[in-house]
Amino acid sequence: MKYKLGLLVLFIIGILLAVLGSGADSSIRFEQFGFDHDNNDVLALVNQQPITKDELIHVRTKNPDLSFNDSLNLITDNYLLLQRAQELGLLQSDRVVRKAIVHSVVEQIVNKALNAQKMLSEEALLTRYQSFYFSNLAMFTTADQFQLQIANFDNDNEQCHLSLQARSKWQELPLNEERFQSLFVSQPLAKGLHSEILVHRQLGNRLATKVVAMTKGEFSDPIQTQTGCILMYLSDRKNGDVLPFEQVKEQVISQYRGILRRNALTDLLRSLRENAEIEIAPDIKEVLTNE
Known part of the structure; x- marks a missing residue:
């Protein structure tokens, strides 16, 4: 199933604002989902965890502009992050708020990327900021x-x-x-x-x-x-003028860190998808193909 970059950007913004939640309940119990291949309500499996029709309806109701494919991708990404949280030992009880778990996973990944930057010298950081500035002059024009x-x-x-x-x-x-x-x-x-x-x-x-x-x-x-x-x-x-680096240095740093955060989450989700077992019900595959 092809993954869309536009969806990922939307997903990143959503979870950073702590508004994700594809289920009707804000808490989650992994063990509550029994897998039944014959259950018509199961649309897909993410590492043997089912995505149901009710969840899809809930997401599409909250996000009417999303396509069927994008909605399914959104739920899949949410599950992958929740499963990653479980691997990291972030689930301490059966009543953990779903969006808080997702936010915690994201912050761990993002902070790891940002902390790696702190290990660089000021000179090395300045070089990176300047390189980013010259590669994205349209942002500062x-x-x-x-x-x-x-x-x-x-x-x-x-x-x-x-x-x-x-x-x-x-x-x-x-x-x-x-x-x-x-x-x-x-x-x-x-x-x-x-x-x-x-x-x-x-x-x-x-x-x-x-x-x-x-x-x-x-x-x-x-x-x-x-x-x-x-x-x-x-x-x-x-015509617009390119603003000098020193004049927009703080803006450059802010934009650089923002993209660093997004890239860190992009890489995490890509890795999780590559190593996950994701199964789509045959009739749903047909819908996605024709969408």
């Missing part, structure tokens, strides 16, 4: 900004033909001429520089994508709308 003017042509019969004529003239004549300025629509993006987020919010994805691809002083091709045709003119653009 300010956003591009745009100033945009929009001209609207609402002649239903010849709207795009007129806009083509206007575009040709504007490319030859000053834009401050009154007859051309009168065609510009009054809108927020014409006043100063604005972020790409605001451009998307004001124009929607279709037009914003065109704006982001334009250069300063460029006209768009005529764009047909429900009421006519428009031209967009990018009057100014400021």
Whole structure:
């Protein structure tokens, strides 16, 4: 069963917030699950521990956006971590809160990874931070900004033909001429520089994508709308700047440690899956194949 990275990221966030729990009860008894190959309620086995229909329904009710496959993966990962907790001796009674167990396993793995970093010299750590910074410059770059003017042509019969004529003239004549300025629509993006987020919010994805691809002083091709045709003119653009390492050093360290934590859990789950015996019921395999 193919494992999806997106699910893992969602899973990591969930358990760190201590909100996981795929069963109806927040406590767990491993010995309470009897295995019956003929039981139609058993959807899969994780090291001989069954995943039931009720558990799957519970997870999908709490996470309606998850697919069937992702929901089953989420329960499987939860079980693998709980089983790992049992191996480590973290289960001291039959009434241990499930999310606390998972959190404890995660923290042990994460702390081991973080403690390994503490063994490095300051110079070695600085080298790692700088390497991470240069490998992920997009994280530490300010956003591009745009100033945009929009001209609207609402002649239903010849709207795009007129806009083509206007575009040709504007490319030859000053834009401050009154007859051309009168065609510009009054809108927020014409006043100063604005972020790409605001451009998307004001124009929607279709037009914003065109704006982001334009250069300063460029006209768009005529764009047909429900009421006519428009031209967009990018009057100014400021590309984002890469912030100096010293200025964002604390942010770099925070991002580096965050990824270190996620990678530690990713590696643990990958190892647990590789060494686990996971069986999927035949009818469930068919559902996953067709999903």
